[in-house]
Amino acid sequence: MTFENVRWDEVWQATKDTLIMLGFSLLFTVLIGLALGVLLFITSRGQLLQNGFIYRVLSVIVNITRSVPFVILMISIFPLTKWLVGTSIGVKGAIPPLVIAAAPFFARLVEAALREVDRGVIEAAQAMGASKWTIVWRVLLREARTGIIAAITVTAVTLVSYTAMSGVVGGGGLGDLAIRYGYQRFQPDVMIVTVVLLIVLVQLLQSAGDQLVRKYSRR
Amino acid sequence: MTEALTDIELTVEKGDIFGVIGHSGAGKSTLLRCVNLLERPTSGKVVVNGKEMTALREKELQQERRRIGMIFQHFNLLSTATVTDNIAFPLKLAKWRAPQIKERVDELLELVGLRDHAAKYPSQLSGGQKQRVGIARALATNPDVLLCDEATSALDPQTTQSILQLLQDINEKLGITILLITHEMHVIRSICNRVAVMDGGRIVERGDVLDVFLKPQHPVTREFVGQVSERPDGGFASARHDGTVLRIQFVGESTYEPVLYEVVRETDATFAILQGTVSRMKNTPYGQLLVELRGTSGDTDRIVRRLRERGVDVEVMS
Numbered sequence: 001m002t003f004e005n006v007r008w009d010e011v012w013q014a015t016k017d018t019l020i021m022l023g024f025s026l027l028f029t030v031l032i033g034l035a036l037g038v039l040l041f042i043t044s045r046g047q048l049l050q051n052g053f054i055y056r057v058l059s060v061i062v063n064i065t066r067s068v069p070f071v072i073l074m075i076s077i078f079p080l081t082k083w084l085v086g087t088s089i090g091v092k093g094a095i096p097p098l099v100i101a102a103a104p105f106f107a108r109l110v111e112a113a114l115r116e117v118d119r120g121v122i123e124a125a126q127a128m129g130a131s132k133w134t135i136v137w138r139v140l141l142r143e144a145r146t147g148i149i150a151a152i153t154v155t156a157v158t159l160v161s162y163t164a165m166s167g168v169v170g171g172g173g174l175g176d177l178a179i180r181y182g183y184q185r186f187q188p189d190v191m192i193v194t195v196v197l198l199i200v201l202v203q204l205l206q207s208a209g210d211q212l213v214r215k216y217s218r219r
Numbered sequence: 220m221t222e223a224l225t226d227i228e229l230t231v232e233k234g235d236i237f238g239v240i241g242h243s244g245a246g247k248s249t250l251l252r253c254v255n256l257l258e259r260p261t262s263g264k265v266v267v268n269g270k271e272m273t274a275l276r277e278k279e280l281q282q283e284r285r286r287i288g289m290i291f292q293h294f295n296l297l298s299t300a301t302v303t304d305n306i307a308f309p310l311k312l313a314k315w316r317a318p319q320i321k322e323r324v325d326e327l328l329e330l331v332g333l334r335d336h337a338a339k340y341p342s343q344l345s346g347g348q349k350q351r352v353g354i355a356r357a358l359a360t361n362p363d364v365l366l367c368d369e370a371t372s373a374l375d376p377q378t379t380q381s382i383l384q385l386l387q388d389i390n391e392k393l394g395i396t397i398l399l400i401t402h403e404m405h406v407i408r409s410i411c412n413r414v415a416v417m418d419g420g421r422i423v424e425r426g427d428v429l430d431v432f433l434k435p436q437h438p439v440t441r442e443f444v445g446q447v448s449e450r451p452d453g454g455f456a457s458a459r460h461d462g463t464v465l466r467i468q469f470v471g472e473s474t475y476e477p478v479l480y481e482v483v484r485e486t487d488a489t490f491a492i493l494q495g496t497v498s499r500m501k502n503t504p505y506g507q508l509l510v511e512l513r514g515t516s517g518d519t520d521r522i523v524r525r526l527r528e529r530g531v532d533v534e535v536m537s
Contacts, residue, residue, distance in 0.1 A: 120295035127255055127366075128309040128356075129284035138308075142299050218299050218340045 005187040010177065015197060017091050017172035021163045025098035026156050033103040033155070034148070036062070037110025038136055044111075048122075048132045062104040070101050070165050094171030098162055106155040113147025114140055146213045153209025157202050164198075174198050223249040224260070225420045231413070233363075236390050236397045238407040238428070240443055241417030247400040250417070251366055254398065255287045256280060268363055285313055288357030288395075292369035294349040296341040302328070302352050303337045309359045327355040331385065347378035354385060358393070365389070367399035371406060383409045404446040408432065408500050416440045429500055433468050433507070433532070448496055448507065462513040464493070465523065468532040469506040479510070482525045488514025509536070 036058065042048045043055040065073065074097035081088040081096040117140055125139045141148070164175020174194045182191020224246045231237045241247040252258035253265055256272050265272040270283055296305050306327050310320045328334050331351040341349055350370060357365055367386070371379040387410045390397050401407065407414050407428060414432075415425040416439055423437040432448075435441045467479065474497060483490050495508040512519050526533045 118293075118295065118298075120291055120293050121297060123257060124289065124291060124295035125308075126257060127284060127287070127289040128312055128360075129281040130312050131281060134312065139297065143297060145299065216299070219342055 003189045003193065005181065005185075005189050006193050011174075011190075011193060011197070014172055014174045014177040014194065017176075018160070018163050018174045018198075018201070020091055021094050021098060021166060021171060021173055022156065022159055024095050025102065025159055025163075026152070028095070028099040029102040029106050029155060029159065030152055032099065033106030034110055034141075036103060036107035037114065038140070040107060040111040041114040041140075042132075042136065048135060062107060065100060065104045066108075070097070070162050071168055073097055073101055074165065074169060089169045089171070091166075091171050091173075093169050094163070094166035094173075098159060098166070101162060102155055102159050105158065106151060109151035109154060110144075110148060113144045113151055116147055117143045146217050149209060149212045149216065153206060153213075156205045156209070160198065160202055160205070174201075222261075223258075223420055224253070227253075227263070227422060229415060229422060229425075231396060231398055233396050234390070234394055235413050236387070236399070236411045238411035238414045239398070239400045239417060240402065240404065240407055240414060241400075241439075242402060245417040246420040247417050248368060249420075251368055251398065251400050254364075254366055255284050255289060285309065285360045286362050287364045287366060288360075288362040289366040289368065290350065290353040290357050290370045292372045294341070294346075294353045294373075296349060296352055296356070298341055301338050301340055302333060302344070305341070305352055306355045306359055309356060313360050323359060324355075327359060330358070330389075331355045345378070346374050347382060350374065350378075350382050351385070354382075354389070358389065358395070363396060365395050365397045367397060369401055370399065372401065372403070379406070380409070386410060404443040407443075408447055410501060412501060416443065429470060429503055429505065432500060433470065433505065448498070462491075462511045463516075463519045464509065464511050464536040466534040466536055467506075467508045467510060467526065469497075469504075469508075470532075471503060471505075473530060474504040474506045478526065478529055478531055479508070482522050482529070483512070485525065486514060486518035486521055488512050488518040488522060 040055065040058055040062070043051040043058070045052070045055075068076070074094075077097055077100060078088040081093055084096050085092050087093045121139060121143060122135060125135050130139070161175070163171070163173045164179065166173055167176025167179055174197050178191050178194040178198075181187045182194065227250060229250075239247045239250060249258050253260050254267060254272075256265065260273065263273070267283070267287060272280065272283060275283060297308065300308065303324055306324045307320050310323060315323070324337075328337055331354055333348060333351050333355070336344060336348060341352065344352065353370075365386075370386075371382050374382060383406060386397060386399075389395055390410075397410075399406070399411070411428050413426070414428045415422045416431070416437060417423065418437070418439045424431060424435070424440045431440060432444055435444045469478070479490070490513065491511045493509040493511055495506065495510075497504070497506040499505065512522060514522075523533050523535060
């Protein structure tokens with residue numbers, strides 16, 4: 001098999017686009033999702049700021065964004081995307097929908113990771129006179145750190161597959177290249193190159209995540 | 220909704236090692252958590268060190284909690300922090316400066332005997348060592364009161380003894396008042412001077428450990444006392460007894476005196492020991508004997524009278 005159709009400069013550009021989309025969307029997903037996940041956890045039953053109303057409202061919002069298919073979500077929030085980053089197309093225009101799709105997903109993973117924290121440790125911190133804020137920062141997030149790292153890894157991998165859809169808005173990236181050349185123009189060589197690159201990227205993300213989990217695990 | 224605690228009125232004196240004993244579900248854990256308001260009572264007052272805890276605002280309560288240490292059955296250490304960092308945690312909360320924290324942590328490591336384990340993580344320690352970290356952490360901010368939530372229930376008997384010894388040392392050396400809850404009577408017997416027995420959310424019996432131990436009134440108390448001593452009342456029925464069976468209790472130094480022998484010798488009667496224990500409770504020796512006197516009824520009456528005169532508790536069983 002020859003790779004005659006592969007234009008390496010395009011592949012390189014697509015790789016950069018994927019990494020940029022992944023990097024920025026992961027950054028904002030983690031920031032927003034972490035806050036949302038903590039909020040979900042502490043407002044849930046029996047926790048520090050138990051509040052059934054806030055919990056249910058957040059929960060419904062999270063569930064809605066998680067049930068809408070990514071492409072549809074992306075299109076339906078065009079005005080919001082334009083307001084946020086000035087455009088709804090290209091790499092820039094792809095980032096807000098990626099974040100909005102991934103943050104609620106990540107928030108649920110964070111909520112689950114926080115639930116794994118020993119209830120007794122929270123109680124001990126309360127008994128020592130720790131404020132709620134201190135408990136969140138110095139106890140909950142600290143004790144749940146390996147769970148949160150694992151959640152970031154899963155989310156990053158999910159974002160890689162979401163970026164493939166960004167071609168719809170001209171976002172570019174490896175997934176888009178695979179669809180345009182490999183699928184629409186019957187150029188299997190391009191498809192193979194891009195798919196291999198995606199596999200390598202996902203492998204790298206997963207093993208980096210696993211290594212961090214091992215490094216910070218104290219069990 | 221049923222109440223977890225009902226009609227609780229309890230005073231713990233400064234310097235006490237006060238034990239609360241009860242079965243699971245008796246409310247002892249809730250009672251302990253009411254002291255530092257981890258559980259807020261629906262009515263009534265909690266006063267610690269003269270401060271009415273139930274009237275404090277959140278910030279004041281957090282301050283006041285630093286004067287009350289707490290240790291737990293499952294230790295509740297930060298799994299991601301070293302021994303040193305676990306002990307330093309309450310000091311950081313209290314905004315101590317780094318050099319003072321280091322000095323205090325070293326002191327505490329010495330006190331609980333964990334000097335060589337400072338850099339380890341909890342998962343690398345045994346249960347007893349983890350509880351020592353818990354104790355060091357609880358004592359870090361020099362509290363006046365230490366609350367112990369089933370602190371030895373997850374430990375093996377030998378480790379339990381060493382932790383109880385440590386608690387007693389702390390009480391004696393640092394003058395810290397200890398309030399502990401347990402379901403094991405031997406814990407009460409080893410270190411407590413006062414005890415309250417709980418059942419169904421109420422305190423059913425309370426007093427000096429020795430009194431409660433030797434003369435338990437409530438059935439639940441009897442049951443707990445039975446955990447640690449063969450109360451001499453059953454078992455002798457099968458013994459061949461023509462004489463009078465007495466239950467005798469010695470407390471204090473008379474335990475080691477030949478009181479029984481001396482008193483019986485004044486008459487022509489003889490005696491046989493049917494059952495008995497001689498032990499100590501915290502630092503007080505005590506003895507419980509079941510003896511059968513063989514002699515005339517005049518001799519028997521005289522012996523009972525003379526024993527009572529010498530301060531021995533006597534009960535005529537048959």
